[in-house]
Amino acid sequence: MNQGYFHRLANQSLTRFWINNPTIEEAQKAIESGAISCTTNPTYTAKLLKQASENPQVMDIIDRVIRETKDNSQAAAEVQRQVIKRLLDVFRVLYKEKPGSQGFVSIQGDPYAEDDYENIIVEALADMKLGDNVIAKIPVTKAGLKAMEYLIGENVPIIATEVMGISQAVCACELYERVSHKKGVEPAFYVTHITGIFDEYLAKVAQEKQIEVAKDILWQAGTIVARKQYRILKERAPPPNIVT
Incomplete structure (x- = not known):
């Protein structure tokens, strides 16, 4: 074994x-x-x-x-x-x-059209036709959340991605809970936290604004937020799956 x-x-x-x-x-x-x-x-x-x-x-x-x-x-x-x-x-x-x-294998739609919630829905539904183990990967943005609201109701498995802040994760979970309860469905649902890109963004801001932050601390920022996100989401019933 x-x-x-x-x-x-x-x-x-x-x-x-x-x-x-x-x-x-x-x-x-x-x-x-x-x-x-x-x-x-x-x-x-x-x-x-x-x-x-x-x-x-x-x-x-x-x-x-x-x-x-x-x-x-x-x-x-x-x-x-x-x-x-x-x-x-x-x-x-x-x-x-x-x-x-x-x-599962995730598919994310055209990033140049991710502000168009209707396009996100159309692409996700087309992706689903490839097989029962497809999971739609959708950014937690205004358009993405609107698309998720429809797709959750259609029992489409989802990874809520491009999560940088805890409020995004909470918002996605609240949406899932509301729609799944209303529609009587519980598709697989995962919430990400994008630690690396968040760290890169903070490093760029620190450099541009000449903010002195030790690199070994700065590199842990995304992980620190991810851990807090985990603690908060773990208290939900049922707790969502987290992908980092």
């Missing part, structure tokens, strides 16, 4: 390992090491194009899609779906073992 670090962590705590933006080979190795699900970003396809092991397959997908789709935005979205579909196939075996709690 495999008892690597992430397997031991799963046995000894509620923490679970997700892999982010992997190649197919990395995804398979991650599962062997204890990963239960997978996240992707809008830059996922661009990343794979730089990988020698992935470039030929991704280029084949691009060539096929651009022959079939004339609109550039629609073509880009379809390429992303077809590239990620391969990950869905890899993680589906885990989903079948525990439907709704593992084996």
